[in-house]
Amino acid sequence: MEPILIDLPSELSTERLLVRVPRGGDGAAVNAAVVDAAAELAQWMPWASPTPKVEDTEIWCRQAAAKFLAREQVHFSIYLKESPAECIGGCGLHHVDWKIPLAEIGYWIRTSRCGKGYATEAVNAVTAFALQVMKVSRLQLRCDVKNRRSAALAERAGFVLEGVMRNDARDHAGGLRDTCLYARIPA
Secondary structure, X not given: XXXXXXXXXXEEEOOOEEEEXXXXXXXXHHHHHHHHHHHHHHHHOHHHOOOXXXXXXXXXXXXXXXXXXXXXXXXEEEEEOOEEEEEEEEEEEEEEEOOOOEEEEEXXXXXXXXXXXXXXXXXXXXXXXXXXXXXXXXXXXXXXXXXXXXXXXXXXXXXXXXXXXXXXXXXXXXXXXXXXXEEEOOO
């Protein structure tokens, strides 16, 4: 089956969160979350430095919506049900390979909302979506070996550390870094 013919929901709901595909007009809300988390994100995610402008984020939101429709990537923005206008982060599936099928999951939360379990809740929802709805046979998660918070979240969400890839990427300062490779497969 052609991936574009696969029906996928554009919104997921958890106990506290609305996790939905970005759309036109979301740029300002998503950008506010990025700005809040910029100092922390820049250590781990190259796209966060320099901090994007609202217009850049609006372009990204529209591109994310188009990529969702084409089934190339599935990015979600995270909103609190109690405060639905405030974007608190993102969680998405990229490097989707429908032939296997597999995907890689990534996530981030604005700094002012960290430590409340929102990232774990979102990752669990998107993981279930990938395994049960998209029917991936492998879901990967990568994080810098120094990013202990991200590794701990991966382990809480049931991902298994398969190994450490040495000198496989550049860090935010341009140095070589090691990357933990976690994965989940269907039970």
